[in-house]
Amino acid sequence: MRLLLVEDEIDIRNFLKSSLEETGYQVQAAPDGKTAERLAVEGDFDILIVDLGLPDQDGITLILKLRQLGVKAPVLILSARRSVDDRVRGLEQGGDDYLTKPFALAELLARLRNLLKRNSPAGNDATRLRVQDLELDLLRREATRGGQVLQLTQQEFVLLEYLCRNAGRVVTRSMILDKVWGMRIQPDTNVVDVHIYRLRGKVDGAGQQPLIRTMRGVGYVLKDR
Amino acid sequence: MSSKTGKPAMRSAAWRISLWATLAFAFGTMVVFVFLHGFVASDIQRRSDAWLSGEVEVLGDVAERTPKNALYDTVVGEVAELAEREVPDKPATGNGTDDTVFFLQSGGDGSLKLWVGAGNGEAHLQAIRAKHIPEDRPTDITVPGFAVPFRVASIRMDDGSQIYLGLSERDEQRVLWSLRLRFLVLWLLIVLLGFGIVFLTTHRMLSHVRRISEAASQIGHSDLDARVPTTKRNDEVSHLALTLNRMLDRIESSMHQLHTITDSLAHDLRSPLTAIRGKLEMSLSTITENEQAEPVVSAIDELDRLTDFLNKSLDVAEAKADALRLSRSVVELDELLRVMLDLYEPSMSENGLRVRLQSRGPVSILVDSALLHRMIANLLDNELKHLPANRNLTIELHSEGSSAILTLEDDGPGFDPEVLLHVFEGRVKGKTSDGHGLGLAFVDAVARAHGGTVAASNRQEGGARIAITLPLAMEQSRHTMVPVVSRSK
Secondary structure: OEEEEEOOOHHHHHHHHHHHHHHOOEEEEEOOHHHHHHHHHHOOOOEEEEEOEOOOOEHHHHHHHHHHOOOOOOEEEEEOOOOOOHHHHHHHHOOOEEEEOOOOHHHHHHHHHHHHHHHOOOOOOOOEEEEOOEEEEOOOOEEEEOOEEEOOOHHHHHHHHHHHHOOOOOEEHHHHHHHHOOOOOOOOOOHHHHHHHHHHHHHOOOOOOOOEEEEOOOEEEEOOO | OHHHHOOOHHHOHHHHHHHHHHHHHHHHHHHHHHHHHHHHHHHHHHHHHHHHHHHHHHHHHHHHHOOOOOOHHHHHHHHHHHHHHOOOOOOOOOOOOOOOEEEEEEOOOOOEEEEEOOOOOHHHHHHHHHOOOOOOOOEEEOOOOOOOOEEEEEEEOOOOOEEEEEEEOHHHHHHHHHHHHHHHHHHHHHHHHHHHHHHHHHHHHHHHHHHHHHHHHHOOOOOOOEEOOOOOOOOHHHHHHHHHHHHHHHHHHHHHHHHHHHHHHHHHHHHHHHHHHHHHHHHHHHOOOHHHHHHHHHHHHHHHHHHHHHHHHHHHHHHHOOOOOOOEEEEEHHHHHHHHHHHHHHHHHHOOEEEEEEEOOOOEEEEEHHHHHHHHHHHHHHHHHHOOOOEEEEEEEEEEOOEEEEEEEEOOOOOOHHHHHOOOOOOOOOOOOOOOOOHHHHHHHHHHHOOOEEEEEEOOOOOEEEEEEEEEHHHHHHHOOOOOEEOOO
């Protein structure tokens, strides 16, 4: 996967570049809009990360310019601004996504994956999800583990489905709040943890190998092997 | 607009102004008229008195010189009749005899010696007898059978007889009556016309002022780009509009400055926070020992708390300056509360709290949904952190008039009395609180930015009560229909 990273802060650029490369992306980094324009037209990128506050131009102006130049790759917008610009909302509706700084790396990776999945032709319209011995029937809204039907509430099923779709990858609390409850909030209480705790009590029965793992300081992961 | 013009005109300021102006005008013209009327009446009186005194003297002279023989009555009578024809202000009458003037000579014994006039003169003589008439100036006499009094002048003859000349005041009264009637008609016309003109002009002017105030009240809650409507006229009202617009220019520029400051502050703090968090996360991924990971994990937690604190502080600061940027959409509050409670309920029951939602159906509000989500999360976080186990939380939602009313009542320890006074000011927290005390300040800030209110109190039966009002969606969308002139940039 070829990724273009447009970020002027050298510290952030460096750590993002190295962590993204570690994850398997081929990263080219640009410190400003001019360089980004040149690189984007030359190279065929699968995805872009663009910071809104660039020294030479506004990030949104850059994205619109790149779209005019024929760059079709999805964009993940990074913003250090306080309020989400209406124009960012517009881009979000057009298929791009945004993330406010500071962010968890896991969340950045998850959003990148989502953007790439959205743009790939193979849809995720499967009716069944399977992770190890855990199986989800999306039509009947039923989950089984090792053949045993799990007694889940509607909300718990949605949460488990989200974890399954991201099996093997870390999801943060704010990602869970965003995707399962549809809110971008940062509670300073353990509301998400309690949901996970309850779900774990139903999914990981006594004597079974625990599937839902806590990644401290980051979030949760559903183990896929 | 159309809803405002439907308001009865009698309650408007224009109505009151024109009413008082007209009253003052009517009273003033009435005083002037009364004064003029008195002047005209006394002048007419003076003229007829002068004529009476002159004529009675001439008649006395004639009567003196005419020999007292058989011809006396005829001579004096004819002179008297001639004099009567010269009555001032007398309208032309068809027949010679009229009852407006009489001539009367009484003998020394008080008997009627000579009479010229309508009737036999007995009634007139009786009336004159009944009242003493001084010689030097004419006096009013009321004669039975005549509605209008007579003005009578007298002169005394050498032979002891007395000559009287009487003139009815009917003509004088007729003149004054027609004067009054004409004045009254004209006065009414002018007063009504004046009222109309004053009402129309003040109504026009004040409706312009009303448009300005309606537009001005809208500005600030929606956007600072808008300006109040101005006119081309160069009067006080257009000056008011221009002054308001200049003031808005200044407010907008300082607001812009505030946004620039908070934005750059946020940016300058967030960029290093992002870098630090990233580095911590990277180092966490290389650590395999759980014990070594502990300090890094808690550093990340602290960093997230710091970020949250930064966001809330800046939001509260902006909201206190009425400068929170809103991106509004219609939100179903009832539904949102159910989703929120679904999220919070497990944590609450884990803490031994029972939550109950009492809602009387859907309540739509026009709000910035991201801010509203955070506001409700703050309220529930607050309850979760401060309520001891085995307590109840009741959330109640209903609409009243044009407001949505959301109340949270618990049976916990309630607010500390000294905290209660400053609970929305920020940086105030209870002794046992581990938060940074911005939670309720943020709630207050968001509610006020949307034109709502928050009130905190302790319930009489124990426990805390927080009541929030937010304007309903319908009400707000009607407000946005007020014509606000957008400035062309």
